[in-house]
Amino acid sequence: MNIEGSIALVTGGNRGIGRHFVEQLLERGAAKVYAAARDPRAVDVPGAVPLALDITDPDAVAAAVATATDLTLLVNNAGVTTGADLVTGELTAIKQEFDTNFYGPLAMVRAFAPVLARNGGGGILNVNSRMSWLAYPGVNAYAASKAAAWSMTNGVRLELAGQGTQVTGLYMSSTDTDMMAAWDIEKNDPADVVRAALDGLEAGAPEVLADQETKEAKAALAT
Template identity: 50%
Template structure:
């Protein structure tokens, strides 16, 4: 099930962030006729093809209003996300719940709300932006939320395929965006990640691994746990 970005109407959540901006820009480069650039603080883009929309993915009423305003959408990119650093064993539950409200429940709310739209407009696609940390626990509460969304993506993929909707998951390692500011680690370029994501959508890929770290980590899922977490190897 392939997806045509040329001529598509694309709905991007979290459009003001590093990946979100690239999804907006590159979708237009590939021929999208309109991009809904959504955020809690929508901004003007200076391009008539870009429609800024207010969206709080944690608010069902906000999502419902966005569906009404963007009923011509053919591709949804679930990109909005948040993180708070610190050990999961010591995290305040209010912080953990806030992360899940955005990264899991918010993304699922958007997926549920737009499924009928994507089905009606035919040959629709939903891309959930996941993370290599959906397979690695080093991201603490963020990892847990992305692991939950990975599982939900698998379920949505099975449920929506008979309705003509492609559901794809994007896995990526650390990427230079405002969210990763201050992290001392090798970083992907956001433009490269989004290019891989849109290539995968156009090819009909159910799962898109944007970098070598994601490829290696996925391959190690069936290995002993010590392969994924060498710090657990007994001396």
């Protein structure tokens, strides 16, 4: 889809990868970018439209739909990791990860699909993870929620094809954001990840694998 002239909404648009999405969408000529955050006062990108939104709150999602009636591009970026494992982790933490990483983005897709249809189809970009395909002690709840998000992305792509909505999934390895601050490992530059994502979106790609580690992890599924 064409980003120039689009009307976009980025969840978690106040920091990290979300802030880079807001900046780069505006740089590429988006006519309007709603930067959604639980506290819209945290949005500081010039030209962005702050929008109060908690994707786990049905009333907040409904309010966002009532505001962004002109939307043509939804970027489901908001996410969380609690460090919980599946057997020993607190069940409330596991549920929090699924609420934010799976049910929240799904709620946004369900709510905005009719809006996108009325506005010509548009597109959805779901920010997922290489952990969609891996298990690792200390992040297994996150991995499970991202595996569900991968499956959801593939499912809604098929379901929304008839209305002309493009659905692209973004997958990446460790990226230099607040979420990964405690991990002393090599990390992607979030600006590079977002650039690859938006290039793929404009090219009509169903999936964007943002780095070599992610490409290798996807290829290894065949083994």
